[in-house]
Amino acid sequence: MRITRVEPIVVGTPWRNLTYVLVHTDEGLTGVGETRMLGHTDALLGYLKEAEVNHILGSDPFAAEDLVRRMKYGDYGRAGEIVMSGIACVETACWDIKGKALGVPVWQLLGGKVTDRVKAYANGWYTTERTPDDYAAAAREVVARGYRALKIDPFGSGHFELSHAETLYSVSLIEAVRDAIGPDVELMLEMHGRFSPSTAVRLAAEMAPFRPAWIEEPVPPENLKALRKVAGKVDAPIATGERIHDRIEFRELFETQAADVIQPDLGHIGGIGETRKLAATAETHYMLVAPHNVGGPVLTAASLQVGFCTPNFKILEHFNDFADAQIKDVVKGAPQVVDGHFALSDAPGLGVELDLDAAAEFPQQQARFDLWADGWEKRAPKSTGP
Structure with a gap:
């Protein structure tokens, strides 16, 4: 062939x-x-x-x-x-x-299953007004759909520092979300590499009462010594790795033990085989794997092939029930979250097929996503004006 x-x-x-x-x-x-x-x-x-x-x-x-x-x-x-x-x-x-x-199925070729289901966490669900009431309502909807974990970046357009007023407001958002979802739902806290080490440590302390399941990318990803500084002062697990595009470049992260959870993006790190190798190395350092997954149903299905056969696989990110959920229609057999989990599929290959007619309904756009702009969390079309 x-x-x-x-x-x-x-x-x-x-x-x-x-x-x-x-x-x-x-x-x-x-x-x-x-x-x-x-x-x-x-x-x-x-x-x-x-x-x-x-x-x-x-x-x-x-x-x-x-x-x-x-x-x-x-x-x-x-x-x-x-x-x-x-x-x-x-x-x-x-x-x-x-x-x-x-x-x-591909998971069978990778060594066979170690689990019949993979836990999912929701992202892209807070495309609403940035208020405690609106975030609480959106979070309750996530839980009503069966999710037992969700992630949020509450820090607006913060960069390196965060003012006292904005810190208090971010805390109010997280407090509202935690009250809405209850104590048993995992709440991941995303920082998007926004902050200096001292700011990240301060904010982690402010968020500690709400028991974040992890603190994600607290500092820009290029400086692992800065990440290690944060990890040494924060009690919550540290997650990072979505912007590392070669598994070899994870070596220093493993050596410094600066993270508890690694987040390779299968679509950026070379595919299924490279992700599986990286997960095996992470296992030798007692680290968990929770892939970054902001893709559509094919990337989700591919990440699940790794998840079903990987002992240290923690959870998989999922956008496609929330932000532009209609793109699930471009794939036949798109993975679905039921009771907070993806179920094992025995379908050959990835178990999905691209629907060319449906895909044609969503032509390429001049997509824009600016994490430093006010209102970025809405993921709305950007103005073409000045």
């Missing part, structure tokens, strides 16, 4: 473009992969066009390990977000092809 064509299809929303990649073979089997780009979609498409000629065409989809090696190192330049995202799409599609050819 050989790869004959790579077909990218972009599904657009105002704040994120989802790039689906169909990998076609000479035996009629087609696999699908996915990644989510913020502002770099055209760059990704350009890379895939070149990589198709230079590396992909004629490759054996069963030999994904060799294909990843050639795509990652065969152009000599150091692979970053765009290259690793392109690799992820193609590599994931190869696993999908292999599973379909053998009639088994």
Whole structure:
């Protein structure tokens, strides 16, 4: 079996473009992969066009390990977000092809299941007015849908510092959410790499009474010494890793023990195989894995293949019940959250299929997501004016 064509299809929303990649073979089997780009979609498409000629065409989809090696190192330049995202799409599609050819789910090819279900946590649910009452109402809706975990960034457009008034307001938002969901629901606290170490430590102390399940990316991700400084002064678990795009670059994070939960994005770190290897290394450092997942149903399905066979897999992020939930319609067999969990699927491959007609209803957009702008949490279309 050989790869004959790579077909990218972009599904657009105002704040994120989802790039689906169909990998076609000479035996009629087609696999699908996915990644989510913020502002770099055209760059990704350009890379895939070149990589198709230079590396992909004629490759054996069963030999994904060799294909990843050639795509990652065969152009000599150091692979970053765009290259690793392109690799992820193609590599994931190869696993999908292999599973379909053998009639088994991908998790079976990765070593077999260790669980029958994976816990989900909701994100993208607070696209409402930034008030305690509105956040509480939205949080109650999340719990009413069966979720037993949810995540929130309550800090507005804070950057490095947060004023006393804004700190008090952020605390009021979290207090309202915790009161709304009760003591038993996990509440993840997102900081989006906003703060200096001292500010992150101060805010973590302010939030401690509300028992956050973790503090996520408290400082910008480039400086692991700053993260270690925070970790040494904060009692809550520290989570990070969504903006690391090569599993080798996790080495220093493991060595410093500066995090308790790692959050690789399967769509940015090279795909299923790379994520599975990273999870195994994390296990040797007694760290949990909770992938960053701001993609659509294919990326969710791919992340679940890893989740079902990984002993230290904690939980999976899920946007697609809340922010632009209609994009679930572009995929047949989209994973669903029931009673707060994703159930094991025995369907071959990833267990999903891209619906080309439905995807055509969501053309690529000039997606924009600015975490430093007021109202970013609404994920609404941006004005084109000055």
